[in-house]
Amino acid sequence: MFAEFLQFLFSGITVGAIYALVGLGFTIIYNASHIINFAQGEFVMLGAMSAVFFVSVGMPMPVAMLLAIIITIFIGLALVKLAIEPARNASIVTLIIITIGASIFLRGAAQVLWGRNFHSLAPISGNDPIMIGGAAVLPQSLWILGSAMLIVMALRYFFDRTLIGKAIVASAHNPLAARLAGINARFVLLLSFGLSAMLGAVAGFLIAPISLAYPSVGIMLGLKGFCAAVLGGLGNPMGAVLGGLIVGISEAMTAGYISSAYKDAVAFIIILGVLFFRPSGLFGIRGTERV
C-alpha cells in the first residue's frame, strides 16, 4: 500500500520536475518583455534533438551537450532578430502569436532535418532504478530535480542581485522608464531569448533520456511547462518549480487512485481553480503598482 503511494509520488516528482524545468524557461522572457514564448517547448526539443544528433555522429556527451546549447541559443537569437524585432512595436498578443508561428516552423524544420523517428539519449548515471521503500525511481529524475533547483537559485541571484538582471526586470515593468534610465531594450530582449533558449536546451538533454526525443516532443512539454509557470505565478522561478511539482504529482495521484482517464483533466482543473481564486498564481506578486 505504502510502496504504491511512494511509486505514484516518485512518478509525480519525475514528471513534475520535467514540467518545472520547461516552465523555468518561460519565466525569463516573461520577466524581460511580458511575452509568453510558446516556442519554449521547441527550444527543449531542439536541445534534445541536436544533442541526440551530435552523439549519433560520434561526439562525446559533454561536447554534444555544449553544441546543443550553442545551436539552440543561436536559434533563439535568430527568432528575436528575424521575427520579434521587426514587429517590436506590435502589441504583446501579436508577439505571442509570432512565437506560436515560430514553434510550428521549428517543429516542421526539425522533421525535415531529422525525420519523424524517435530517439533516446543516454542518462547521466545509468538506467538502473534506485529502490526506496519498495518504489523505483530513475537516477535521471533526481538529476532533473536537482538541476531545476540549481537553476532556480541561479535565476534568483541573476534577477535580484546583478545589474543586468535588474535591468531585465525593469524593462518589462516599465519599458519607457527603463529606456530613459539608459537600458538598451533591444539588448535585453535578445539576452532574455538567448538565456531562455539555453535553459530550454539544458532541459532538453536532461529530459530526453526519460521522454525520448522526437520533433513533436515539445508540444505537450511546452504546454505543461506553461501550466507549471502559470500555476506558480508567471515570472517567479521558484513558483514554476513548485507549480510543475503540483501538476506532476496531482497527475500521478489521479492516474493511480482515481482513473488514468481523468489524469490530464484533474491537472487542468487545479490550474483553473487556482487562477480563479488567485489570478496571479500561487506565488505571483499581485499586480499593484507604485505611483
Next chain:
Amino acid sequence: MKQGFIRHFTTVAAVMALGLGASVSGAKAAETIKIGSFLAVTGGASFLGDPEKKTLEMYVEKINAEGGVLGRKLELIIYDSQGSPKKAVPFAKRLISDDKVDVLLAGSTSGATMAVIPIVEAAGIPYISFGGAGVIVNPVKKWVFKTPHTDTLAVRKIFNDMKKNGLTKVGLLSGSGGFDKSCRKQTLALAGPSGMTMVADETHGKGDTDMTPQITKIKNTPGIQAFMYCGFGAATSIVAKNFKQLGVSVPHYQTHGSASMSFIKNAEGGAEGVRLPAAALIVVDALPDSHPQKKVASAYRDMYTSKSGDSVSTFGGHAYDGLMIVVEAIKRAGSTNKEAVRAEIEKTRNYIGADGIYNMSPKDHLGLDEESFVMVEVRNGTWKMLK
C-alpha cells in the same frame, strides 16, 4: 438534410458513371492500362503516402521494363490528397471521369477511403484501398477491396499466443492516439468471445513522459497474468522502460504499432522479452527460409531500400500487394473489363504478398487472417520468431 445530400451525391455519381460507360465502349485496344491513385504524399499522413507512392512507381516501372501486362504498358496517375477526405473526393472523380482509369489503387487513410466509396460504387470501378480500418470492407462493398491488415487480426494473434501460454487475465494500457484507441476498442470487444478477461483498462495521454502510475496500478491488480499495451511511437519505448524500471514480472505484449527497430533501441533494454505480432516484412530477417513469405518480403524490402534509400515500412508493402493483386487479376481476366477484373480480384487465392497470404472471396474483400502476422519476441536486441 443529410439524405438530400446523399441523393444528390448518387445522382452526380450516376451521371458520371453513364459518361464513363459511353467513353469506355469507344476506347481502342492496346492502349495503356491506366492505374489511378490519390495518396497522402505530403501532410501529416505522408509517412503512409510517401512509401506507397514510391512503391507503386518503382514496380510500375519494373513491370513495364519487363513488357507490361497483356502486352500493354501500365500508366500510373497519382494525385496528392494530403490525407484529406475532402481532397480525395474530387481526385477520385477526376480519375474516373477525366483520366478514365481502369482501376483505382488509392487512399492512404481510412478517412479518404470511406469518403470515395460512394463514388467508386456508383461508377463501378475496381478499387483497392490502403486504409487500415476494418469498416472499409466490412460490410462487403461490391467494388471495394483493401490490403492492410486490421487491428482485429493483430489482437486475435496476441490472444492466441496468450491462450497458448495459459494466460487469460490481462491488464491493458493504451495511449490516446487514433491507432491506440482503435486497438483498445478491438481488444475490449474481442476479449469476451476469445475467453479472455480484461482485469485492468488504463490509458495515458498524448506526449506523456512517464507511465509508471498506470503500470504500478496494473501490476498490483489481483489475478493479473499478462500485460498488454496498445500504442504507437515514442510511448511504446517509454512503456517498455517503465515496465522494466518497476520490475513487473508478468509477460509483456505490445502490438504491431511497436514493430520497429526504434522501439527496441530506444527502450534501452526494456524491450527484452516483449512479444508482439509483426508483419513478415518488418521481421523478414527473423523468418526461417521455409516461411512462405520470406522470398517475397525480402525481395520487396531489398528493392525498396536500394531504390528509395529509405528503410522499409509495412505501408509500402500494402501498395505492393495491391498492385500485384490487380496485375494478376488483369492477367487472369485477359482484359481490363471492369466487371471481369473485379471478379478476378475477388477470386484471388493463395497470393503470397509482403503483408500476408491473401485468400479473397465474395464475403471477404481483405483476404487475410491472423496468420498474416508473425508472433515475435525481442531477444538480445532483435526479433526472434515464436513458434
